[in-house]
Amino acid sequence: MHKIAIIGSGNVGGALAQQWVKAGHTVLVGAKFPLSDKNITLATKIGEDRFTSVASAVKQCDVVLIAIPPTAIFDVIAEMGDVSGKVLIDATNAVRQKPEPFATVFHALSEKTKGGVVKCFNTTGFENMANPKYGDVALDMFMAGSSEKARSVARQLALDAGFGACWDFGGQDKVALLEQFALSWINLAIMQGHGRDIAFKVIRR
Numbered sequence: 001m002h003k004i005a006i007i008g009s010g011n012v013g014g015a016l017a018q019q020w021v022k023a024g025h026t027v028l029v030g031a032k033f034p035l036s037d038k039n040i041t042l043a044t045k046i047g048e049d050r051f052t053s054v055a056s057a058v059k060q061c062d063v064v065l066i067a068i069p070p071t072a073i074f075d076v077i078a079e080m081g082d083v084s085g086k087v088l089i090d091a092t093n094a095v096r097q098k099p100e101p102f103a104t105v106f107h108a109l110s111e112k113t114k115g116g117v118v119k120c121f122n123t124t125g126f127e128n129m130a131n132p133k134y135g136d137v138a139l140d141m142f143m144a145g146s147s148e149k150a151r152s153v154a155r156q157l158a159l160d161a162g163f164g165a166c167w168d169f170g171g172q173d174k175v176a177l178l179e180q181f182a183l184s185w186i187n188l189a190i191m192q193g194h195g196r197d198i199a200f201k202v203i204r205r
Contacts (some may be wrong), residue, residue, distance in 0.1 A: 005057035008067035011126035023160040030057030054079040071134035091121035116147030120154040121190040138164030144174040
């Protein structure tokens, strides 16, 4: 079991927090205002004692999930402190806002921290993270990154969240492709109006 710090208690962070608590992981939510109005709803579901500052959450945990607006990453990096040896999971998408001068949050984390970084939990809507089962079928999750340790942790956490598999897109050079894959879901679900209750599943013959 892991100790997981979640930075960003919005829809994605909140959905994964609940899934990982149910799976038996220790989950802390790091926030600038730990019990703000925004966080109260989540606190009623997982407990107020799980909310603390960003620095405190990260210090106590071996895995850090980052689910924030991409342009906020520089403030978060400063608040996190030393993340050497920790696994950093980038669950953001910079398809609309880039953390300049970096193309993605993944690249900012890779350049400015000494953690092992993996891109994961960015390719579908939060509803599918809160419940990745469609009848008897478990949806798939996808990841990319050059840290073998980070990819291994992300894969296990995807399974623990209820996904059927976590497909490895490849190394750091595939992170941009994974963000485009996320944009494909956004295009179908939102821009084309098919609704958020759709998802991707890889099948084999």
